[in-house]
Amino acid sequence: MATLSSTDSIAPHHGPARGLSRWLFTTNHKDIGTLYLWFSFLMLLTGGCMALMIRAELFQPGLQLIEPNFFNQMTTMHGLIMVFGAVMPAFVGLANWMLPIMIGAPDMALPRMNNWSFWILPFAFSMLLSTLFMEGGGPNFGWTFYAPLSTTYAPPSVTFFIFAIHMMGISSIMGAINIIATILNLRAPGMTMMKLPLFVWTWLITAFLLIAVMPVLAGVVTMMLMDIHFGTSFFNAAGGGDPVLFQHIFWFFGHPEVYIMILPAFGIISEILPTFARKPLFGYASMVYATASIALLSFIVWVHHMFTVGLPLAGELFFMYATMLIAVPTGVKVFNWVATMFHGSMTFETPMLFAIAFVVLFTIGGFSGLMLAIAPADFQYHDTYFVVAHFHYVLVPGAVFAIIAGVYYWLPKWTGHYYDEKLGKLHFWCSFIGVNLTFFPMHFIGLAGMPRRIPDYALQFADFNMIASIGAFIFGFSQLIFLTVVIKTIRGGLQAPPAVWDEPKGLEWTIPSPAPYHTFSTPPEIK
Amino acid sequence: MNTLEQKNRTTLIKLIGGSVLMFGFGFALVPLYDVFCEVTGLNGKVTNTGPYQGKAATNERTISVQLLATNNASMPWAFQPEQPVIKVALGESRHTAYVAFNPTQEHMIGQAVPSVSPSEAAQYLHKVNCFCFERQPLDSLESRKMPLLFVVDPELPDHIRTITLSYTLFDITPRATNASHRYTTDTIGRNTL
Numbered sequence: 001m002a003t004l005s006s007t008d009s010i011a012p013h014h015g016p017a018r019g020l021s022r023w024l025f026t027t028n029h030k031d032i033g034t035l036y037l038w039f040s041f042l043m044l045l046t047g048g049c050m051a052l053m054i055r056a057e058l059f060q061p062g063l064q065l066i067e068p069n070f071f072n073q074m075t076t077m078h079g080l081i082m083v084f085g086a087v088m089p090a091f092v093g094l095a096n097w098m099l100p101i102m103i104g105a106p107d108m109a110l111p112r113m114n115n116w117s118f119w120i121l122p123f124a125f126s127m128l129l130s131t132l133f134m135e136g137g138g139p140n141f142g143w144t145f146y147a148p149l150s151t152t153y154a155p156p157s158v159t160f161f162i163f164a165i166h167m168m169g170i171s172s173i174m175g176a177i178n179i180i181a182t183i184l185n186l187r188a189p190g191m192t193m194m195k196l197p198l199f200v201w202t203w204l205i206t207a208f209l210l211i212a213v214m215p216v217l218a219g220v221v222t223m224m225l226m227d228i229h230f231g232t233s234f235f236n237a238a239g240g241g242d243p244v245l246f247q248h249i250f251w252f253f254g255h256p257e258v259y260i261m262i263l264p265a266f267g268i269i270s271e272i273l274p275t276f277a278r279k280p281l282f283g284y285a286s287m288v289y290a291t292a293s294i295a296l297l298s299f300i301v302w303v304h305h306m307f308t309v310g311l312p313l314a315g316e317l318f319f320m321y322a323t324m325l326i327a328v329p330t331g332v333k334v335f336n337w338v339a340t341m342f343h344g345s346m347t348f349e350t351p352m353l354f355a356i357a358f359v360v361l362f363t364i365g366g367f368s369g370l371m372l373a374i375a376p377a378d379f380q381y382h383d384t385y386f387v388v389a390h391f392h393y394v395l396v397p398g399a400v401f402a403i404i405a406g407v408y409y410w411l412p413k414w415t416g417h418y419y420d421e422k423l424g425k426l427h428f429w430c431s432f433i434g435v436n437l438t439f440f441p442m443h444f445i446g447l448a449g450m451p452r453r454i455p456d457y458a459l460q461f462a463d464f465n466m467i468a469s470i471g472a473f474i475f476g477f478s479q480l481i482f483l484t485v486v487i488k489t490i491r492g493g494l495q496a497p498p499a500v501w502d503e504p505k506g507l508e509w510t511i512p513s514p515a516p517y518h519t520f521s522t523p524p525e526i527k
Numbered sequence: 528m529n530t531l532e533q534k535n536r537t538t539l540i541k542l543i544g545g546s547v548l549m550f551g552f553g554f555a556l557v558p559l560y561d562v563f564c565e566v567t568g569l570n571g572k573v574t575n576t577g578p579y580q581g582k583a584a585t586n587e588r589t590i591s592v593q594l595l596a597t598n599n600a601s602m603p604w605a606f607q608p609e610q611p612v613i614k615v616a617l618g619e620s621r622h623t624a625y626v627a628f629n630p631t632q633e634h635m636i637g638q639a640v641p642s643v644s645p646s647e648a649a650q651y652l653h654k655v656n657c658f659c660f661e662r663q664p665l666d667s668l669e670s671r672k673m674p675l676l677f678v679v680d681p682e683l684p685d686h687i688r689t690i691t692l693s694y695t696l697f698d699i700t701p702r703a704t705n706a707s708h709r710y711t712t713d714t715i716g717r718n719t720l
Contacts, residue, residue, distance in 0.1 A: 109535045173546050181538040185531060215546045219553025234557060237640055238599060238697035245560050249553060312646060 015517050024119070027111035028517065029096045034414075035118050036093025037407070041483070043085030043125065044400075048476050050078040055438075055472040058465050061457050071455035072140035073132060079143025083261065084168045085125050087395065090403045091264040092117075092175045095203050098410060099179060101508045101515065102197045104188025104524045109181035117174035124167035131157035142453060144254065147235035147246040151227045158228065162221045169214045176210035179203055188507075190526030194288070197506055198281065201288050202267030205295045209256045209263070212299075217253040220246065244309055251302035259298045262362075262394060263291055265402030266333060269355050272409050273337055275504040276352035277344025283336040290329035290336075297326045307378040316375040323373040327366070334363055347502075350424030354405035357397055357432055365393030368443065383453075386446025392439045396475075401431070404482065411486065412500040416514030417493030423485045430478030437471025578655060589616045590679060592652075595693035596625060602698040604629050604637055604665070609672075617681040620655065625694060627663060628670035637663045639673075639694040648690045651680040662699065 016022045016031065026032060053074050057065050066074070096114065100107055108114045131138035136155035139145065150158060183196070183204045196204075223234040223246075233239025235246045266287075274281045281287065303311065303319040311319075337359050346352070368390040372381055381387060412418050441464035446452075450461045457465065496513040511519050592615055594608035605628040615621050629635055641659045643649035656676035665671060679690065 110539065177539060177542040177546075180542060181535050184538055185534045211542055211545050212549055215548075215550035216553040216556075219550050223554075223557075237695065238638070238699060240640070242560070242564075245557065248560060249556050252553075252556065310646065 025115070027107070027115050029100050029108045029111070029114065030414075030515065030517065032108075032114050032118050033093045033095075033097030036089045036096055039118070039121060040086050040088075040090035040093060040403075043081050043089070044479065046129070047078050047081035047086055048479065050074045050081070052472060052476050054078065055469040057455055058457070059469040060466070061459055061462050063456055066455070068455045069137060069140055072142075072453065073138045075453050076139045076142055076145075077128070077132065080128065080139070081125070082395070083143065083257070084165075084172075085121075087261045087399050087403070088172060089121060091203075091206070091261075091399075092172075092179075094199075094268070094403065094406050094410075095175075095179055095264070097414065098508060099182055099200055099203060100186065101511065101519055102200050102506060103183060103186065103191050104507050104520050104526065105182060105186035106518065106521050108178050109186050110178045113174050114178050117171045117178065120167050120171040120174075124164045124171065127160050127167070128164035131155075131160050134160070144250060145224075146250070147224060147227070147243050151224050151235055154228070159225065162225050165221045166218055169218045172210050172214050176207035176214075179207040180211075183207075188520065188523035188526055194285065195526065197267075198270035198284070198287055198291075199264065199267035202263045202270075202291050205291050206260050206263045209260050209295055209298065213253040213256040213260075216249060217257075220249040220253065223249075244306075247306050247309060248302070251305045252299075254305065255302040256295070256298040258391075258394075259294060261399045263295065265358070265362075265399045266291060268402045268406040268409075269337065269358050271506070272351050272355040272405055273340045273359075275409075275501050276349060276355070277341045277346050278502065279340055279344040280505070281336070282339035282342075283332070286332055287336055290332040293329040294326060297322065297329070301326065304373055304375075304378075307375050308382045320373055320375040324370065327370055330366055334359065334366075349408075349501075350419070350421060350428055351405045351409035353425065353428045353432075354401045354408065357428070358401045358405065361393055361397030361401070361435070365390055365395075365398055368393060381446065383451055384446040385442040385450045385452055388452050389439050389442035389446055392442070396439065397432075397435050401435075404431070407486070409501075410508070411489055412496035413508055413513050413515055415489050415493075416496055416512075417489050418496050418500075419485050419489040419493065423481060423488070427478055427481040427485060430481060431475055434471050434473075434475030434478055438468050438475055439471075441465075441467050441471075587617070588681075588683075589614050590683070590687070591615075591689045592621075592677070592679070593689060593691045594623065594625070595691060597693060597695045599695050599697045602637065602696050603631050604635070604696060604698075605670075606637075606639075606694075606696045615679060617679050617683060620676060620678050622674065622676050624672045624674045625658070626670060626672055627665060627696070629665035629667060632667050633700075634664065634666050635698065635700045637665065637696050638699045639663070639696050642693045642695070644691045644693065645687065648683065648687050651683040651687075652690055652692060653678045653680060659694070 016026070016028065023031065023035060026035075051074075053066060054071065057063070057071055096108065099105075128138075134155075134157040136157060138155070138157055139150070139161045141149035141154060145161075183200060187196075223232070226232040227234050227236055227241075233241040235241050235243050237243065270281055270287060301319055301323045303315060304323045307316060307319075341356075348356075368386065372378055372387065372390055408419060408424060445457075445461045445464045448461065450457050498512050499509040500513060501509075507520075507524060508515075510524065592613045594611055594613070596606045596608055598604065598606055605626075607626055609624045609626060613621060613623060625639070627637065638661070639659055641654075641657070643652050654675065654677045656674060658673040658675065663671065663673065677692075
């Protein structure tokens with residue numbers, strides 16, 4: 001610490017470098033956080049355009065706008081880009097910005113690796129997107145890339161897809177290592193583990209999940225690579241392999257992955273609700289333990305994605321009950337949030353609106369998840385729009401709303417200006433109505449039997465699909481309001497004081513707004 | 528500052544170690560899955576070949592064994608069982624055969640991979656003599672009987688009345704010439720990396 005403070009006294013006005021090199025070579029956690037967030041927003045728009053192409057094609061039955069093969073590429077790329085390009089980098093961006101400030105650290109523990117883990121991403125996604133322009137088109141086998149669709153029957157561009165996944169994985173692992181090292185080693189004196197803000201806790205657990213499963217994803221794409229190019233038969237029955245093995249390895253990664261996308265969201269919501277309810281979070285310790293139990297349980301439930309693959313009865317039962325067990329810690333969290341708001345002096349600023357919508361809509365998604373967990377019923381729901389409705393409810397009004405809530409919550413801290421509350425509320429209501437119009441009808445058409453990933457459908461599904469498409473366009477275009485709000489706030493607005501909200505708790509509210517380029521060069525006093 | 532750097536370095540090394548370990552674990556899942564399938568009979572993957580040492584014949588129960596033949600992808604051979612359904616007493620040894628015919632103008636090599644359904648029954652269906660996983664070379668217009676000798680263990684659970692034994696025939700001609708060492712008669716379907 002001594003070195004840092006002496007540098008401070010020599011160059012008290014040390015700020016960011018000028019021009020492009022500031023962003024290319026930066027090791028500052030705030031700069032890198034900003035890069036991550038803008039990158040993920042760009043990816044949100046890219047993946048969103050693909051979603052709108054899907055919804056435009058599904059506006060009416062029959063094939064109108066795009067070829068079935070291109071439709072398959074759109075569903076695949078939409079999933080991959082939203083999961084790996086939008087949601088995960090957005091959380092890493094928020095972590096970069098807020099974690100060091102929240103624990104009273106001067107920066108991330110490994111700042112150069114931090115730069116590297118961001119700058120891999122644009123290359124990975126350029127490579128992934130470039131496959132769309134290659135001969136045979138981009139990946140068209142669904143974001144779950146089941147073998148043999150992704151091996152024997154894959155377009156030639158699949159190799160680029162594999163290396164893109166490798167790069168994203170390396171980026172995520174480096175990000176996770178950095179976060180763990182920061183939280184374990186850089187806490188200000190007196191910041192004990194059980195004093196950590198919940199966003200920090202949920203990210204710590206998420207980072208361990210990332211380290212546990214991203215290498216498994218790297219392993220499974222490596223096996224694909226070997227099957228395609230080096231004549232092995234991991235997933236090829238003719239050589240004694242087994243395509244079902246692919247699904248097991250993929251979902252061993254895939255299930256913890258869905259918690260990677262939701263645990264940091266839990267953290268953000270647990271920061272926002274107490275601020276606007278003006279009450280401390282109800283059941284802090286139980287929140288920590290619930291998060292840890294969700295993470296541990298995530299390793300023993302993966303087979304619930306494959307109930308229809310042909311399993312022994314004992315297997316179906318085990319994974320059904322294990323899955324339902326997850327509802328217990330998740331329920332603890334939801335009840336804690338409700339109890340936090342109960343009898344609070346609530347106000348409804350934009351971050352709070354998004355946070356409350358998160359609690360309600362995420363719970364709906366959780367319940368449809370419970371329905372899917374019932375093995376005998378899953379045979380009806382499997383691969384229908386009911387599944388699409390379920391995971392979009394937990395990911396869009398779940399993860400994405402939490403990210404948006406977090407951005408509104410901390411935007412005055414980042415920019416030094418309050419955002420335009422009217423526009424923020426407009427953004428909220430358009431998103432809220434749009435998201436429900438899009439995904440709620442999908443429950444019904446799914447239960448009625450409409451299969452997912454098909455560009456055409458039977459006539460009886462026409463009305464609900466039309467509603468869903470209209471909702472998707474409302475939701476998609478309302479994100480432009482979000483962009484407007486953010487740009488307006490960066491350019492100017494009402495000056496924000498250090499404690500942006502009404503007596504919020506946490507170290508981030510003790511530093512000036514906008515947060516100076518270097519914070520906590522001397523560790524703060526923790527009471 | 529030095530101690531902090533050291534702490535960061537140890538954390539970094541430990542976590543990179545963890546990642547490498549999990550990468551290995553992904554690959555370890557491949558043999559683990561095979562072992563798991565063999566123990567549980569999942570995916571009908573039990574091979575159960577060789578001399579039968581279970582209980583002797585009893586005439587108390589008879590069950591049907593359905594024999595299926597499927598050609599994989601572009602396999603052009605005619606491939607079928609001699610008898611599609613066999614009534615068999617538990618513990619009784621039965622002979623039957625599959626017939627394969629190569630209608631093409633070329634010398635080809637095929638390989639049949641068995642699967643038992645319901646998978647619960649896989650461990651009770653004992654194949655004393657089976658052509659599974661053996662390379663079957665056939666000249667142009669040649670046909671061959673591939674014998675199968677099997678016993679159903681009398682321990683078979685009561686609720687199972689029909690067992691389906693399905694063979695899928697794969698064309699391994701191009702591979703067999705390139706890497707003939709990879710498929711030996713005693714492999715049980717795991718590739719030898």
